[in-house]
Amino acid sequence: MDFDFEKARFSLHQLNNKIAQILAYAELLQLSLTGDKEKERNRLIITGALEARQITASLMNDMRKSEGPAEG
Amino acid sequence: MVTELNAEENMEKIERESVLIVDDEVDLRNAIVAYLTQEGYEVQAASNGEEALELVKTVPFDILITDMKLPGIDGTAVLQEALALYPELIGIIITGYGTVENAVQAMKKGAYDYIGKPFQLVEMSLVVKQALERRRLKEENAYLKTQLKEKYRFESIIGSSKPMQEVFQMVETISGTNSTVLITGETGTGKELVAKAIHFNSQRREQKIVSINCGAIPETLLESELFGHVKGAFTGAHQTRIGRFEQAHKGTIFLDEIGNMTQTLQVKLLRILQEREFERVGGTETVKVDVRIIAATSANLKDMVDRNEFRSDLYYRLNVIPIHLPSLKDRREDIPLLAKHFIKKYCQNSNLELKTISQEAMKMLMNYSWPGNIRQLENAIERGVALVGSRNLILPSDLPHEVQKTNANLFISEIYIPDEGVNFNTEVCFLERELILQSLKKSGGNKKQAAKLLNLKRTTLIEKLKRLDLMNEV
Numbered sequence: 001m002d003f004d005f006e007k008a009r010f011s012l013h014q015l016n017n018k019i020a021q022i023l024a025y026a027e028l029l030q031l032s033l034t035g036d037k038e039k040e041r042n043r044l045i046i047t048g049a050l051e052a053r054q055i056t057a058s059l060m061n062d063m064r065k066s067e068g069p070a071e072g
Numbered sequence: 073m074v075t076e077l078n079a080e081e082n083m084e085k086i087e088r089e090s091v092l093i094v095d096d097e098v099d100l101r102n103a104i105v106a107y108l109t110q111e112g113y114e115v116q117a118a119s120n121g122e123e124a125l126e127l128v129k130t131v132p133f134d135i136l137i138t139d140m141k142l143p144g145i146d147g148t149a150v151l152q153e154a155l156a157l158y159p160e161l162i163g164i165i166i167t168g169y170g171t172v173e174n175a176v177q178a179m180k181k182g183a184y185d186y187i188g189k190p191f192q193l194v195e196m197s198l199v200v201k202q203a204l205e206r207r208r209l210k211e212e213n214a215y216l217k218t219q220l221k222e223k224y225r226f227e228s229i230i231g232s233s234k235p236m237q238e239v240f241q242m243v244e245t246i247s248g249t250n251s252t253v254l255i256t257g258e259t260g261t262g263k264e265l266v267a268k269a270i271h272f273n274s275q276r277r278e279q280k281i282v283s284i285n286c287g288a289i290p291e292t293l294l295e296s297e298l299f300g301h302v303k304g305a306f307t308g309a310h311q312t313r314i315g316r317f318e319q320a321h322k323g324t325i326f327l328d329e330i331g332n333m334t335q336t337l338q339v340k341l342l343r344i345l346q347e348r349e350f351e352r353v354g355g356t357e358t359v360k361v362d363v364r365i366i367a368a369t370s371a372n373l374k375d376m377v378d379r380n381e382f383r384s385d386l387y388y389r390l391n392v393i394p395i396h397l398p399s400l401k402d403r404r405e406d407i408p409l410l411a412k413h414f415i416k417k418y419c420q421n422s423n424l425e426l427k428t429i430s431q432e433a434m435k436m437l438m439n440y441s442w443p444g445n446i447r448q449l450e451n452a453i454e455r456g457v458a459l460v461g462s463r464n465l466i467l468p469s470d471l472p473h474e475v476q477k478t479n480a481n482l483f484i485s486e487i488y489i490p491d492e493g494v495n496f497n498t499e500v501c502f503l504e505r506e507l508i509l510q511s512l513k514k515s516g517g518n519k520k521q522a523a524k525l526l527n528l529k530r531t532t533l534i535e536k537l538k539r540l541d542l543m544n545e546v
Contacts, residue, residue, distance in 0.1 A: 016168055016189050017189065017190070020100050020191065021097075021100055021103070023190055023192055024100055024103035024104065024107070024193055025099075025103055027107065027192060027194065028103055031110065049190070050192075
């Protein structure tokens, strides 16, 4: 069965939107948190989201290499 | 009180930069709105292109942040229409990983930057701050350029005397041409100001005017400064550097104290005047430039030519359009105008209430010989404004010591204007002659001492002695 690049790209795009949402609200939360422990826990969410961002970027690049330039 | 508060609030509202966020994903959109609002921006949001364009038509936003992919009209089209309405608008495109190429296209169509999704809000905030800073610098640059042009309009050079009116007329006439100009005049007479006035009234005004004082740079460095050098041309030439002529390409170069150039450099300059080309120091490549040359000197170039100190062919090439700036003592009637101009300038610079000058102090300014010309007068006024303190009137005691020594009543008591009037220049010339003769008498014919008594350079006194045919009196 052939790999469905179109579907994979769409899924990655959706995943990116979710990561964007997690990052944005974690950043907003960081501004209002006062306790050090809570801030540290929230920072872990941000770090996790940033790592997830790198993974999706890497996957997207691998797909581009396999398939050729992506269309807008 | 209530009105005042409202006014303050409105002022604050006006001063805050306004941002429009366009994104169809409601959660992300709300997060961006909340973050940028907290950062102090006035933020509005739209969920699609149509809604965004409706808002853009009613509010002049500073920044538009739009997702590339939107239902209906896409982000690029929204930005293009918004830019057509407000060319100063800063556009930032949000793009997914697959649409970077399109975002680059959007930048070509006027977007300031793009930011890839998913992004940190702090990253977006940074892009916004950088964009606003760049726009501020752009606006400041445009403002300073306008100020510069205004400053060097020849109408802003002070002087209503006949010799200065002749100078203005000449500057106006030659501004439209590309001809080489040679400005002569004693030090401090405003040669650079006139050169800038010529440039800023010429067709080259949008380009640079590059100034260099050939007398202030050591002979060994002047060549490299003017023509640049290639890497390794001499010890310390670690990299290739362009010179002033290349910097002034398409614009104007102002060569002050041209008489200080060595014969070798004179040859190189002559070639530029003839061919508009040269080689950098240590280089073999010929560089072509399109430059208007304005040269200036306080020396008598013609005499230097006669003494074989200055090339005659270069002199004639430079002297296409000669402009002579009169010394301040030859245009004493401009002193009150200049003094008032400088008082205003230095009061404004120091945020002081506008000061006036006493009649006695003004008479001293009128009677002093001003060997340093306008520059010296400006310095004297700057000192006067600095010393006046809380008084509103600048008094003789606020003026420099050498000016205070001037007899304030000299002109009033010794000069009588008959009903049929006088020839001003002849009278001034007569007074100049009298002063020189008296100083020579007092110093027993010693030119150095006579020059000191007149606050003149010895060479200037000798020039005057020659001009007034007084050499036999020494």
